[in-house]
Amino acid sequence: MELILATNNKGKVREYKEILEPLGFCVTSQGEAGINIEAEETGKTFSENAYIKAKAIYDIKKTYVLADDSGLVVDALDGRPGVYSARYAEPGKRCDKILSELEGVSFEKRTARFLCSICLIKPNGDVLSVEGRCEGRIGYDKKGENGFGYDPIFLFGDKTLAEMTDDEKNSVSHRGNAVKALIAALKDKGEE
Ligand code: IMP
Numbered sequence: 223m224e225l226i227l228a229t230n231n232k233g234k235v236r237e238y239k240e241i242l243e244p245l246g247f248c249v250t251s252q253g254e255a256g257i258n259i260e261a262e263e264t265g266k267t268f269s270e271n272a273y274i275k276a277k278a279i280y281d282i283k284k285t286y287v288l289a290d291d292s293g294l295v296v297d298a299l300d301g302r303p304g305v306y307s308a309r310y311a312e313p314g315k316r317c318d319k320i321l322s323e324l325e326g327v328s329f330e331k332r333t334a335r336f337l338c339s340i341c342l343i344k345p346n347g348d349v350l351s352v353e354g355r356c357e358g359r360i361g362y363d364k365k366g367e368n369g370f371g372y373d374p375i376f377l378f379g380d381k382t383l384a385e386m387t388d389d390e391k392n393s394v395s396h397r398g399n400a401v402k403a404l405i406a407a408l409k410d411k412g413e414e
Pocket of ligand 1 (some may be wrong): 231290291331372373
């Protein structure tokens, strides 16, 4: 099944290809499909934003379209950055901003989670929405070179996500868990 990813984020494209292609999906990014739009993320939830992004592509090309919306929720910051994760500070300064906002916060209170909502729109317009999460803590400094975004400050056990290989991260990540939920939902409907 051919599937357009409603994103140009290189980290996400790489991760989705790795997760979905071994399962028989032929994955194309929106850039590779020649679609150069960026829908405004006006939703209040990850799931609303995933739908907005998928629908914008689906309206142009009525094929299978998959969009996700994801972000980091930090308990000690009342859930920030949440749906504003991509806009929380200039690129390159987002991890530092979270670390400075958490100065003086104990390890016990540094609980956080990545959330990922996936929206799949089918050629007939049916919408399938699923969610995945990854529970962890915010560390005290940036560690690791892999991954992207907030990975260097997000501890899963004693490693940050940026210290994991792609396979390790995919096996525990919010996106990996959301994809597992998506595949289970597709199997339920006899589409896989
Ligand atoms: P969006 O889902 O494209 O709106 O992006 C949400 C933002 O959350 C990204 O720009 C990243 O800053 C952050 N984010 C989402 N997933 C991850 C991840 O797996 N690791 C690190 N940061 C992430």
